[in-house]
Amino acid sequence: EVQLVESGGGLVQPGGSLRLSCAASGFTFSSYWMHWVRQAPGKGLVWVSRIESDGRTTYVDSVKGRFTISRDNAKSTVYLQMNSLRAEDTAVYYCARAGVGLSAFDIWGQGTMVTVSS
Protein backbone atom coordinates (compact mmCIF):
# COMPACT_ATOMS: atom_id res chain seq x y z
CA GLU A 1 0.00 0.00 0.00
CA VAL A 2 1.25 3.44 -0.92
CA GLN A 3 1.34 5.61 2.16
CA LEU A 4 2.99 8.46 3.99
CA VAL A 5 3.18 8.58 7.78
CA GLU A 6 4.19 11.76 9.58
CA SER A 7 5.59 11.99 13.08
CA GLY A 8 7.39 14.43 15.32
CA GLY A 9 4.73 17.00 16.07
CA GLY A 10 4.05 18.35 19.53
CA LEU A 11 4.05 21.35 21.81
CA VAL A 12 7.05 23.66 21.64
CA GLN A 13 7.79 27.08 23.09
CA PRO A 14 8.26 30.11 20.85
CA GLY A 15 11.83 30.17 19.59
CA GLY A 16 12.14 26.42 19.92
CA SER A 17 12.82 23.71 17.37
CA LEU A 18 11.12 20.58 16.14
CA ARG A 19 11.87 18.02 13.45
CA LEU A 20 9.05 16.40 11.55
CA SER A 21 9.48 13.11 9.73
CA CYS A 22 7.45 11.58 6.94
CA ALA A 23 8.05 7.90 6.24
CA ALA A 24 7.04 6.65 2.82
CA SER A 25 6.20 3.12 1.79
CA GLY A 26 4.78 1.28 -1.18
CA PHE A 27 6.56 3.25 -3.90
CA THR A 28 10.03 4.16 -5.15
CA PHE A 29 10.57 7.13 -2.87
CA SER A 30 13.75 8.39 -4.52
CA SER A 31 11.91 9.06 -7.79
CA TYR A 32 9.41 11.51 -6.35
CA TRP A 33 9.42 15.15 -5.36
CA MET A 34 8.05 15.60 -1.87
CA HIS A 35 6.28 18.55 -0.24
CA TRP A 36 5.19 19.85 3.13
CA VAL A 37 1.85 21.63 3.44
CA ARG A 38 0.40 23.11 6.62
CA GLN A 39 -3.04 24.06 7.87
CA ALA A 40 -3.57 26.32 10.85
CA PRO A 41 -6.61 25.50 13.00
CA GLY A 42 -9.78 26.41 11.12
CA LYS A 43 -7.82 27.83 8.19
CA GLY A 44 -6.91 26.84 4.65
CA LEU A 45 -3.99 24.91 3.26
CA VAL A 46 -0.62 26.58 2.78
CA TRP A 47 2.26 25.14 0.79
CA VAL A 48 5.48 25.23 2.84
CA SER A 49 8.35 23.53 1.06
CA ARG A 50 9.44 21.18 -1.69
CA ILE A 51 12.38 18.87 -2.19
CA GLU A 52 13.12 17.50 -5.61
CA SER A 53 14.49 14.05 -6.37
CA ASP A 54 18.03 15.45 -6.62
CA GLY A 55 17.72 17.29 -3.31
CA ARG A 56 17.04 20.81 -4.57
CA THR A 57 14.78 22.69 -2.17
CA THR A 58 12.29 25.56 -2.22
CA TYR A 59 10.40 27.33 0.57
CA VAL A 60 7.56 29.75 1.08
CA ASP A 61 8.90 33.14 2.17
CA SER A 62 7.42 32.93 5.67
CA VAL A 63 9.66 29.99 6.62
CA LYS A 64 12.83 30.77 4.65
CA GLY A 65 15.88 30.73 6.88
CA ARG A 66 13.99 28.95 9.67
CA PHE A 67 12.83 25.66 8.13
CA THR A 68 14.92 23.09 6.30
CA ILE A 69 13.55 20.25 4.22
CA SER A 70 15.71 17.20 3.57
CA ARG A 71 15.36 13.60 2.48
CA ASP A 72 17.00 10.27 3.14
CA ASN A 73 16.27 8.04 0.20
CA ALA A 74 17.77 5.01 1.95
CA LYS A 75 15.16 5.40 4.68
CA SER A 76 12.39 6.60 2.32
CA THR A 77 11.86 9.55 4.62
CA VAL A 78 11.49 13.28 4.19
CA TYR A 79 12.13 15.66 7.06
CA LEU A 80 11.21 19.20 8.01
CA GLN A 81 13.55 20.81 10.52
CA MET A 82 11.77 23.77 12.05
CA ASN A 83 13.78 26.32 14.02
CA SER A 84 12.91 29.68 15.60
CA LEU A 85 9.30 28.62 15.80
CA ARG A 86 6.58 31.24 16.15
CA ALA A 87 2.98 31.11 17.28
CA GLU A 88 1.91 31.52 13.66
CA ASP A 89 3.62 28.23 12.79
CA THR A 90 0.97 26.40 14.80
CA ALA A 91 -0.71 24.05 12.34
CA VAL A 92 -1.23 20.51 11.19
CA TYR A 93 1.68 19.66 8.93
CA TYR A 94 1.11 17.28 6.04
CA CYS A 95 3.68 15.71 3.79
CA ALA A 96 2.55 15.04 0.25
CA ARG A 97 3.87 13.30 -2.82
CA ALA A 98 3.96 15.07 -6.15
CA GLY A 99 2.57 12.62 -8.65
CA VAL A 100 4.79 12.18 -11.69
CA GLY A 101 3.32 14.15 -14.56
CA LEU A 102 0.27 15.14 -12.53
CA SER A 103 1.26 18.63 -11.37
CA ALA A 104 -0.62 17.68 -8.22
CA PHE A 105 -0.23 16.06 -4.82
CA ASP A 106 -1.57 12.54 -5.21
CA ILE A 107 -0.66 11.00 -1.85
CA TRP A 108 -0.92 12.74 1.52
CA GLY A 109 0.06 11.72 5.02
CA GLN A 110 -2.38 11.89 7.90
CA GLY A 111 -0.77 15.03 9.31
CA THR A 112 1.05 15.87 12.53
CA MET A 113 0.07 18.75 14.82
CA VAL A 114 2.59 21.37 15.81
CA THR A 115 1.62 23.79 18.57
CA VAL A 116 3.87 26.73 19.35
CA SER A 117 2.91 28.21 22.69
CA SER A 118 4.40 29.22 26.03
Added chain:
Amino acid sequence: DIQMTQSPSSLSASVGDRVTITCRASQSIGSSLSWYQQKPGKAPELLIYTASSLQSGVPSRFSGSGSGTDFTLTISSLQPEDFAVYCCLQTYSLPYTFGQGTDLEIK
Protein backbone atom coordinates in the same frame (compact mmCIF):
# COMPACT_ATOMS: atom_id res chain seq x y z
CA ASP B 1 2.88 35.14 -5.85
CA ILE B 2 -0.15 33.88 -7.74
CA GLN B 3 -3.38 34.44 -5.83
CA MET B 4 -6.13 31.85 -6.10
CA THR B 5 -9.62 33.21 -5.46
CA GLN B 6 -12.18 30.52 -4.85
CA SER B 7 -15.93 31.00 -4.82
CA PRO B 8 -18.22 30.55 -3.13
CA SER B 9 -16.63 30.23 0.29
CA SER B 10 -19.58 28.16 1.43
CA LEU B 11 -22.45 26.45 -0.30
CA SER B 12 -25.57 24.68 0.90
CA ALA B 13 -26.96 22.00 -1.36
CA SER B 14 -29.08 18.87 -1.31
CA VAL B 15 -28.37 15.29 -2.26
CA GLY B 16 -28.81 14.98 -6.01
CA ASP B 17 -28.00 18.62 -6.75
CA ARG B 18 -25.46 19.73 -9.33
CA VAL B 19 -22.91 22.11 -7.87
CA THR B 20 -20.10 24.16 -9.33
CA ILE B 21 -17.13 25.68 -7.52
CA THR B 22 -14.85 28.21 -9.17
CA CYS B 23 -11.19 29.14 -8.81
CA ARG B 24 -9.71 32.20 -10.44
CA ALA B 25 -5.97 32.73 -10.70
CA SER B 26 -4.42 36.20 -10.55
CA GLN B 27 -2.45 35.37 -13.69
CA SER B 28 -2.49 32.63 -16.28
CA ILE B 29 -1.48 29.23 -14.94
CA GLY B 30 -2.15 27.16 -18.02
CA SER B 31 -3.67 23.89 -16.83
CA SER B 32 -1.57 23.58 -13.66
CA LEU B 33 -4.60 23.39 -11.41
CA SER B 34 -5.76 20.58 -9.17
CA TRP B 35 -8.77 20.08 -6.91
CA TYR B 36 -8.88 18.44 -3.49
CA GLN B 37 -11.57 17.26 -1.10
CA GLN B 38 -11.00 17.47 2.63
CA LYS B 39 -13.23 16.02 5.33
CA PRO B 40 -12.99 17.08 8.99
CA GLY B 41 -9.85 15.83 10.70
CA LYS B 42 -8.58 14.17 7.54
CA ALA B 43 -5.92 14.91 4.96
CA PRO B 44 -6.92 16.34 1.59
CA GLU B 45 -7.55 13.90 -1.25
CA LEU B 46 -6.81 14.57 -4.90
CA LEU B 47 -9.86 14.68 -7.16
CA ILE B 48 -8.76 16.39 -10.37
CA TYR B 49 -5.32 17.17 -11.80
CA THR B 50 -4.18 19.29 -14.75
CA ALA B 51 -7.53 21.06 -14.56
CA SER B 52 -9.69 18.32 -16.04
CA SER B 53 -8.15 14.87 -15.49
CA LEU B 54 -9.96 12.63 -13.04
CA GLN B 55 -7.72 10.99 -10.47
CA SER B 56 -7.89 7.20 -10.40
CA GLY B 57 -10.62 5.94 -8.10
CA VAL B 58 -12.54 9.21 -7.98
CA PRO B 59 -16.22 8.90 -8.99
CA SER B 60 -17.12 10.19 -12.44
CA ARG B 61 -19.65 12.63 -10.99
CA PHE B 62 -16.64 14.87 -10.32
CA SER B 63 -15.31 16.85 -13.25
CA GLY B 64 -13.05 19.81 -13.81
CA SER B 65 -12.67 22.34 -16.57
CA GLY B 66 -10.89 25.53 -17.47
CA SER B 67 -7.49 26.86 -18.40
CA GLY B 68 -5.57 30.08 -18.08
CA THR B 69 -7.16 31.92 -15.17
CA ASP B 70 -10.64 30.45 -14.71
CA PHE B 71 -11.38 26.94 -13.50
CA THR B 72 -14.41 25.03 -12.28
CA LEU B 73 -15.07 21.89 -10.30
CA THR B 74 -18.47 20.35 -10.92
CA ILE B 75 -20.22 17.61 -8.98
CA SER B 76 -23.01 16.37 -11.19
CA SER B 77 -25.23 14.74 -8.56
CA LEU B 78 -24.30 15.25 -4.93
CA GLN B 79 -24.01 12.19 -2.75
CA PRO B 80 -24.05 12.20 1.07
CA GLU B 81 -20.31 11.49 1.20
CA ASP B 82 -19.54 14.58 -0.91
CA PHE B 83 -20.25 17.08 1.84
CA ALA B 84 -16.79 18.36 2.64
CA VAL B 85 -14.40 21.25 1.98
CA TYR B 86 -13.04 21.61 -1.55
CA CYS B 87 -9.99 23.60 -2.56
CA CYS B 88 -7.90 24.27 -5.59
CA LEU B 89 -4.12 24.38 -5.92
CA GLN B 90 -1.95 26.02 -8.56
CA THR B 91 1.36 24.34 -9.34
CA TYR B 92 2.32 26.66 -12.21
CA SER B 93 4.84 28.66 -10.25
CA LEU B 94 6.42 28.78 -6.82
CA PRO B 95 5.27 29.36 -4.21
CA TYR B 96 2.39 27.00 -4.93
CA THR B 97 -0.86 28.50 -3.66
CA PHE B 98 -4.22 27.11 -2.62
CA GLY B 99 -7.65 28.64 -2.86
CA GLN B 100 -9.21 29.45 0.47
CA GLY B 101 -11.66 26.56 0.25
CA THR B 102 -15.37 26.01 -0.28
CA ASP B 103 -17.35 24.43 2.54
CA LEU B 104 -20.08 22.33 0.94
CA GLU B 105 -22.84 21.76 3.47
CA ILE B 106 -26.07 19.83 3.47
CA LYS B 107 -29.16 21.96 2.97
